[in-house]
Amino acid sequence: MDSRSNSVNRNTKKNDDDNITQREEALYSVERIFESKEVPSWQNQLTLRAFCVSFILGILFTFIVLKLSLTTGIIPSLNVSAGLLGFFFLKTWTKLLEKSGILKQPFTRQENTVIQTCVVATSGIAFSGGFGSYLFAMSEVAAKQSTEANNAFNIKNPSLGWMIGFLFVVSFLGLFSVVPLRKIMIIDFKLTYPSGTATAHLINSFHTPQGAKLAKKQVKALAKFFSFSFLWGFFQWFFTAGDDCGFASFPTFGLKAYENKFYFDFSATYVGVGMICPYLINISLLLGSILSWGIMWPLIQDRKGHWFPADESPSSLHGLQGYKVFIAIAMILGDGLYNFCKVFGRTLYGLYFQFCSKDEGAVLPVGARPSPPEPSMSFDDQRRTTLFLKDQIPIWVSIVGYVGIAIVSTITLPHIFHQLKWYHIIVIYVFAPVLAFCNAYGCGLTDWSLASTYGKLAIFTIGAWAGASHGGFLLD
Template sequence: MQISRSPAMRDLENESKEIERVEKEELQEEVEEDTKILQPWTKQITIRAVIASILIGSMFSVIAMKLNLTTGITPNLNVSAALLAFVFVRTWKKLLQKTGIVSIPFTKQENTMIQTCAVACYSIAVGGGFGSYLLGLNKKTFEQSGGFSTVGNSPSSIKEPGLGWMTGFLFLVCFIGLFVLIPLRKILIIDYKLTFPSGMATAVLINGFHSRGDKMAKKQVRGFLKCLSFSFFWGFFQWFYKAKDDCGFSQFPTFGLKAWKQTFYFDFSTTYIGTGMICSHIVNLSLLLGAVLSYGMMWPLIGNLKGEWFPADLPESSMKSLNGYKVFISIALLLGDGLYNFIKILRVTLINVHGRLKSRNPDSAVARVSQDKTLNDLKQDEVFLRESIPMWVGAAGYITLALISVIAIPFIFSELKWYYVLVAYIFAPSLAFCNAYGAGLTDINMSYNYGKVGLFVISAVAGKDHGLVAGMAGCGLVKSIISVSCILMQDFKTGHLTLTSPKAMLLSQTLGTFLGCLVSPLSFLLFYKAFDIGNPNGEYKAPYAIIYRNLAILGVQGFSALPKHCLQLCYGFFAFAVGINLVKDFTPKRIGKWMPLPTAMAVPFLIGGYFAIDMCVGTLIVFLWHRINSKKAELMVPAVASGLICGDGLWIVPSSVLALAKIYPPICMKFLPA
């Protein structure tokens, strides 16, 4: 039975076909226009782009370092880097125009290059171990982890931070990551069509900047600059009232003095509010849940058992007292979540790779490409493949740097023997591929978990005399290779979608890595000299330093490092982390989306709830903004959040200089009970 179509229906179909035809013609014209103005890769890297990359990368390194040394949680700042690059070059051009100088056009390829370089730079500050495995080797962390009374802790396991050895180690372990996956970039980006969500989101933003016109851009720039100025001067104002660690607005007892003693207060940090605006709602709520569960319930209860569960005369920082429960339960949550996701993503990776290999058919592949890919997709692929990077570059670079590292790293860490380094470099390419493939599917970079596996294995094999240092250094070696290679693939995805040359992307990443290896140790030592880093009662707690050192101790001596009943609690929280993930994956989405993230919950278990409250204020601002005006919120939230973070980050530099010059705030604002 056939249904006859009315004239109105036929007109509607003809109209829709005409609209589709016009859209295709417009898309083709846009792609052709992009192709006409597309510059060779040598011209996509400009002097102003290099200057902007250095300034933005350096500033973000300081910001990331502060987050590393306070909470250990650093949001993805890729979008902020792209926005700041756009603001910087637009401001540069306007200043030149006022002086009568005509500058070259600002393209999305140049914007992508600056973003790539800046992200590569600050990624070294995030993943270079300054708040975890490298800092965990210093004397203060040695004493907090039990000192000489702990098996595996010895004077030889202490290595104080130094500019020379830190910079050398970073150059050895980070640069090699650039060469691991170069031969596989076509497979990961084009053949497997992996999304790399963060890289794609950044590309969408950059493409939007250069197509929406000046009106939208001006709004974002104004919002960014207003929030940056407010954040900077607010940090300056707060400084006057902070003569000691427990003074100032950052210790304001918002919910009363009893809550303040349990770390529940709003500390007026624009960095954490901005971070909360960038992070998803579930991350911020998970942090708050972890704070309520630990400092609100568990630690007061376990503290009352002093003398029963642990000796009453032990200092609070001892691993055999309450601090031991804080550290090891945090580790249990991290390991449960990490191990589950590690196995899950490895399984997804293997299933996907096996399926693609099994169904590989050249004819069907060609047909599929012609059907599924638009003209724009084909143009992106053409630009991505036009300037190929020879396979021998990746192979030669990897082998050469691996040989240098095998010889040089044992001179920095004598406990990490050359054959441990060699074995790590043999397995690293396959691990890097698995991690990059998983990140392309899920947007989760699992390099930290690969690093922890390396830490446990090397610590156990090296033994109690050398295992602690060997494990921590080996963790950094494995994690850095895998992380840098994954970040490069993510940026390749951004370049693929913005029609940026892969050669320009690789050079930008190399420049950013070089800059990061220089700037990150300098910014770390600025904090290390100016502030009390690693003080569990201060602002800069550096929670992951003690966690990583105790992971290494656990690898050396096993469960004997745990205080009384701590093992049972660790089992419970490990199972809790796995259970939460199972519920999230195997229940309907409406239920799974409300499940907390165990990794986010683990951080306040160790350092308290104050920053979780700040970040929840950020998420509340975003929630209300979307309810009031969703379109404006989508446009302005990245700009406002970036301004808040960057303004506070800029204030860090003068405040550090004042501290180094022994210039202290004149007032201590403190609250006492009546």
């Protein structure tokens, strides 16, 4: 009798705990607040007002990116800023229309995300398009700084016509190469994408209906830490007289460690990214920095004159910098290539299984048919997974688009750059998906895009392949 009573009490307590957990989850659930609101189709999310605001903000952010690219060369993540400004402008727009009685479609968080995506894509092209690096490096002004490259065959002066055509040909490649793998990286690998996650929380908090306790807490926390971060950055500005000065390069561990680049950067950006990234990623980055800057680079530096010329500049790839760049790239490529091979192997296995069994219900790991969310997931994760998999881009569209762009590029790019041959373009497009996946994978973990680094690696490879006598200096 006592054992039966204890069993009943345990079951009752377990049910009570489950009910408490469900109530707490419902209280702090963001998606339950939006559960009654219908999610518009992707066609209704692409509104004229969203594109107008994106156009204005895109121009503003392009100026900011070009200024930073031509001065510091470091471009911070602009996702949060684009989401904030997009919400402010379009919310003001819709409020005016609502007061006038002519508002036809309410402002949704999906529309806010469209603005943020367009603005970030526009400013991203301004950076990755090479306006602060390789496009100007091909000019006559840059060629005069090198006696070896100063000839007409190694010069391509910037011109608005060919630059627009060049960017139109190459800028849509990532859409068709990475989109087929987005389910693998976001749903299966559960990559964080810190900037995207932070922007999503921001947009959700501002679009939460009035009166919700969660929205008030989010807005208060946002305002508090935003004010702290802004004031802290403004305070640091008074102590920054130049590069490697002030709180950006604070010698926390002493001057001897500072010589080996062991210092503390008090930038709130890195602190925020570290708070979003999983602790394993932060530990991995810490161990990597200690292994490289604390052990490897000092040991290699002692081999100066044997492994590399003693009179080389510290920033030259023929000196110590070459070891830093290529060892790091090799490790990133190795890890990314492993995951790419794993995904590719799963895909081949799925194709083989489907053709052998003739089972129409078999789903490929990278298939267009979405898989249902796991029942153990929370309500927010289930709803977001369902919405994410709702509008899928078929695999054949991505393949046809990628092959089509590759054909157009193979035909047009040799006419823009006469030093490039058609087989150079084909090789580039063969290896581009591997590099794109590696970059997307690394960006999902650490929020650091290495697209420019991969681009430099491709530039050196193609330039060496072409040879100095056939335009290799221009391609470098």
